[in-house]
Amino acid sequence: MSPKIAALSAPLLLLLISGITAQVVDLDVVADVSPGRAGLGPSAQLWLGADHLGRSVGARLFMATGGAVGPGLLAALSGLALGLPLGAAAGWWDGAASRAAGAVIDVLGALPRFVWVLLFAILYGDRPAWIGLGVGVAGAPALALALRARIQELRRVSFVEASMLHGVSVAEVLVLHLIGTASRRLIARHLVELFVASVVVEATLGYIGGFGVQQPAPSWGNMIAFSFGQREGNALAWIAPAVALQAVVATGALLAGAIAEGERGLGGGGG
Amino acid sequence: MSPGLARAALGRIAGAAFSLIGVAVLLQLMLRAAPGDPIDLLPDAEGQRAALEAAWGLDRSLLQVLMDVLQGRLGESLALRPGAAVAGLVVEASVASAPLLLGALPLSLLLAVPVARSGRGRAVAAALSATPIFLFAFGWVSLINELTFALMGAGLVSAPPWFALPDQPSALRTALAALSLAVASGNLSAVANHLLGERSRARASGWREALVARGEPTALPMLRNLLPGALALLGARSANLVGGLVVLEKVMLVPGAGAMLWDAALARDYPLALGLSLAAATAVVGLSLGCELGRIALDPRLQGGA
Numbered sequence: 256m257s258p259k260i261a262a263l264s265a266p267l268l269l270l271l272i273s274g275i276t277a278q279v280v281d282l283d284v285v286a287d288v289s290p291g292r293a294g295l296g297p298s299a300q301l302w303l304g305a306d307h308l309g310r311s312v313g314a315r316l317f318m319a320t321g322g323a324v325g326p327g328l329l330a331a332l333s334g335l336a337l338g339l340p341l342g343a344a345a346g347w348w349d350g351a352a353s354r355a356a357g358a359v360i361d362v363l364g365a366l367p368r369f370v371w372v373l374l375f376a377i378l379y380g381d382r383p384a385w386i387g388l389g390v391g392v393a394g395a396p397a398l399a400l401a402l403r404a405r406i407q408e409l410r411r412v413s414f415v416e417a418s419m420l421h422g423v424s425v426a427e428v429l430v431l432h433l434i435g436t437a438s439r440r441l442i443a444r445h446l447v448e449l450f451v452a453s454v455v456v457e458a459t460l461g462y463i464g465g466f467g468v469q470q471p472a473p474s475w476g477n478m479i480a481f482s483f484g485q486r487e488g489n490a491l492a493w494i495a496p497a498v499a500l501q502a503v504v505a506t507g508a509l510l511a512g513a514i515a516e517g518e519r520g521l522g523g524g525g526g
Numbered sequence: 527m528s529p530g531l532a533r534a535a536l537g538r539i540a541g542a543a544f545s546l547i548g549v550a551v552l553l554q555l556m557l558r559a560a561p562g563d564p565i566d567l568l569p570d571a572e573g574q575r576a577a578l579e580a581a582w583g584l585d586r587s588l589l590q591v592l593m594d595v596l597q598g599r600l601g602e603s604l605a606l607r608p609g610a611a612v613a614g615l616v617v618e619a620s621v622a623s624a625p626l627l628l629g630a631l632p633l634s635l636l637l638a639v640p641v642a643r644s645g646r647g648r649a650v651a652a653a654l655s656a657t658p659i660f661l662f663a664f665g666w667v668s669l670i671n672e673l674t675f676a677l678m679g680a681g682l683v684s685a686p687p688w689f690a691l692p693d694q695p696s697a698l699r700t701a702l703a704a705l706s707l708a709v710a711s712g713n714l715s716a717v718a719n720h721l722l723g724e725r726s727r728a729r730a731s732g733w734r735e736a737l738v739a740r741g742e743p744t745a746l747p748m749l750r751n752l753l754p755g756a757l758a759l760l761g762a763r764s765a766n767l768v769g770g771l772v773v774l775e776k777v778m779l780v781p782g783a784g785a786m787l788w789d790a791a792l793a794r795d796y797p798l799a800l801g802l803s804l805a806a807a808t809a810v811v812g813l814s815l816g817c818e819l820g821r822i823a824l825d826p827r828l829q830g831g832a
Contacts, residue, residue, distance in 0.1 A: 361541070362548035365807040367769030373791040374553075377799055378560040393765075455658045462660050463776045465792045476660070483668065497661060508656040 257517065263510040267450070270503060274324025277317055284310060284318045285471045294488025304489035306482050312492050315473035316499060322468045323454045323475065326387030330453035331446040333391025334398055337363075338445065339434065341395065342402025347410060347429055356399070364396035372456055373466070381466050383457070390453040398445040405438050444514040451507030458500050475500045530829035534822045542815045549807040550595045553800050554588055564796075595804070601797035606790050612801040616783065620805050623782030627771055627809060629704035634713035635756060641714070642721035655715030659770045662710035663777040666702055695781075703778045711770040713763055720759050724752050754825040761817030765810045772806075783809075 256264075289309035296304045303312035345356035366374075372389035379385055409415060410433070418428050434442070460467030461476030468474035470481055475496035482492035565571050565578050579585040583601060586594075594600070600612035607615060641647045654662065677683045708714055728734060728751050737744050772784035779785075783802055790798040822828045 358544065358548060361545045362552055364765060365545050365549050365810050366803065367765040367772065367806055367810060369769045369772040370787065370803050370806045373772070373787060373799070374556060374803055377791045377794055377796065378556055393769075459658060459660045459773055462664070463773070463788065465788070479661075479664070483664075500658060500661065504656050504658055505653065508652070 257513070259513045260510065260517065263506055263513055266502065266506045267447070267510065270320055270454075271324055271328075273317060274320040274327075277319075277321030278325070282314055282318055284315045284473055287311065287314075294485070296489055297491065303491050303495050306478075306492035307485045307488045312478075312489065312495055315478060316475070316495055319468070319473040319475050319478065319496065322383060322472070323457045326383045326390065326457055327450040327453040329384055329387025330390035330394065330449045333388050334394040334449040335391075335442070335446060337392060337395035338398030338402065339442070342399035343406060343429055343434060345399060346403035346406025347425070347433075357403075360396045360399045360403075363392060364400075366393065368393035368452065368456065369459075372460070376466050383467075386457055386460065386467065387453055390456050391449060394445065394449045394452060397448075398442070401441055401445065402434070402438055405441055406433050409433055409437055440514050440518045444511045444518070447507055447511050447514065451504055451511075454503055455500070458496075528829060531822060534829055535819055538815055538818050538822070542811045545811050546804075546808060547592075547596075549811075550592055550804060551588070553803055554591055554595075557796065557800060558588070600801040600804075603790075603795055603798045605793035605795040606786070606798055612797050615786070615798060616801045616805045619781075619783035619786040619802070620809070623771060623775065623780075623784060625700055626704050626707060626774070626780060626782060627767065627813070629701075630707035630711070630713075630767055630771075631760060631813065633704055633708035634711070634717055635760065637708060637714050638717035638721055638756070641718040642725060645722065648715075648718060648722070651709075651718050652715045654709050655712045657710050659706065659710040659773050660777050663703070663706045663774055666706060667778060670702075699778055700780060703774050703780050706778070707767060707770050707774055711763070711766045713760065713767065716763060717756050717759055721752055721756055724755050728752060750824060754821040754828070757817040757821040757824070761814040761821070764813035764817070767813065768806050768809045 287310050289305070291309060292301065292305045293309040294305065294307050295301060295309070298304070301311050301313065303316065306312055306315070341356050341360055345353050345360060347353075368390060371393040372386055375385035375389040406429070415428055415432070418432065419425075457467055457474060458476035458479075461469075461474030461478075462480045464477070464480065468477060470477050478496040479493045482489075485492070564582065564584075565575055568578075571578060576585075582604075583591070583594075598613050600616065602608075603610045603612055603615060638651075641651050657665075674683075674686065678685060725748070728748055734744055734748070737747060768784075771782070772787055774780065775782045775784035776788050783805055787799060787802040787806065790802060
């Protein structure tokens with residue numbers, strides 16, 4: 256792993272740890288309304304100050320990661336579970352199998368991410384898991400298409416043909432060499448994109464309201480919507496979640512870019 | 527139209543139609559897999575189950591429902607506009623969203639060309655494109671609102687005519703929304719990067735050197751060489767554009783299909799939400815098809831049935 260990729264992975268890892276910790280610690284950020292400290296600026300006790308209801312912005316920012324990380328991980332896993340077999344089938348085989356996988360990719364890719372998420376929410380319930388699954392299903396076609404292109408490019412190269420002639424099974428060549436080794440960077444890039452996309456979707460749902468995490472529970476999106484427009488008080492109450500979200504998105508984009516650079520540096524096939 | 531172009535176009539249109547039928551089947555399968563029964567939610571409705579199933583179309587087979595969808599019969603809205611035909615509502619909302627969607631598509635190309643041409647502003651374009659679309663729109667709206675309120679507070683201006691109330695149509699708001707969609711959907715950065723890469727490749731090509739040697743202008747041939755690839759990219763990213771529309775219409779209070787889908791989902795209006803989802807898929811497939819046909823028309827090499 257290059258130092259650049261390691262450095263860019265650190266903030267996302269921090270988010271992951273924060274999200275998991277937020278799930279297990281018992282920090283009350285819902286009922287800690289305190290009119291006495293409403294709108295207070297940053298201090299030693301409240302390091303990001305308090306919102307207009309006197310709730311700690313820092314604590315809410317931290318606890319909100321709990322609601323973002325779970326769907327993010329699920330988005331990455333479900334995108335992988337769907338995109339990998341579709342891309343492999345479309346790329347490795349010719350004929351009916353490839354056409355069928357291609358048709359499924361086209362159908363899944365015809366529905367935008369937010370439409371998937373809204374559909375899952377109304378049909379199966381507005382739960383964080385469905386947000387992650389919606390993002391994962393929406394992102395699977397992009398992974399599948401990239402993987403299909405990579406496998407189609409590699410399946411005629413000499414080491415693959417030599418492996419097949421030596422009796423190595425299709426499953427081993429496909430799973431171990433073409434996916435596990437030659438496409439690992441490509442897959443990692445898509446996983447990062449899916450994770451970040453899910454964090455954005457969760458914040459967007461919270462911001463617009465009606466779906467996702469609703470006030471008084473914290474989400475970065477609903478913190479922005481709830482605190483912006485309060486003329487008096489602590490602007491960090493909406494600036495901090497906006498900056499945190501933008502930082503996650505920017506880090507994700509830079510990390511995906513760095514991984515893609517690595518793919519190109521290895522001639523596309525070394526990914 | 528050349529036979530090659532017609533053949534290639536027909537192939538793409540057939541593929542798009544097949545995808546849309548696939549989406550219609552998928553939506554119906556998802557609906558059928560959903561837990562619960564709407565009749566269970568009604569008090570004392572068990573005696574009227576058969577009548578309600580017939581009225582709401584719950585007793586129809588998948589094939590029957592698909593035939594209805596193909597004929598444009600999408601049922602009636604249950605909650606958002608009770609009794610109104612979903613097909614009519616979908617068409618009405620889609621017409622309202624069309625300027626935003628069709629404006630954002632060329633706008634992303636128009637904005638990307640100068641960025642790619644000068645090579646400057648790539649970092650800014652990348653940063654803006656990476657911004658979540660709701661945050662981008664929120665920034666625009668807040669900035670304009672705060673500035674206008676400040677100017678009005680200082681007595682420098684009275685309420686400008688374009689400073690529309692949320693329920694009034696506003697050309698400025700639609701234009702800002704189209705701009706936001708072009709940028710924050712990620713299209714600007716993606717197209718600019720693509721054009722920049724392709725331009726370097728085209729600059730080193732033999733045909734350009736021949737044009738330069740003959741003293742002929744290179745700008746138009748370059749554009750014609752770069753456009754097909756950019757159109758392919760825009761077509762591939764059409765789902766980002768349509769998905770962004772859903773968010774943007776809610777954040778910027780633009781009444782259209784995206785905002786209606788959100789409201790239908792909130793109201794658990796299944797027929798309307800499914801109808802609008804199908805419309806979203808039609809928009810994605812249609813934009814993608816339009817870009818693909820444009821690419822084929824511009825690039826004669828693709829007209830041989832590729």
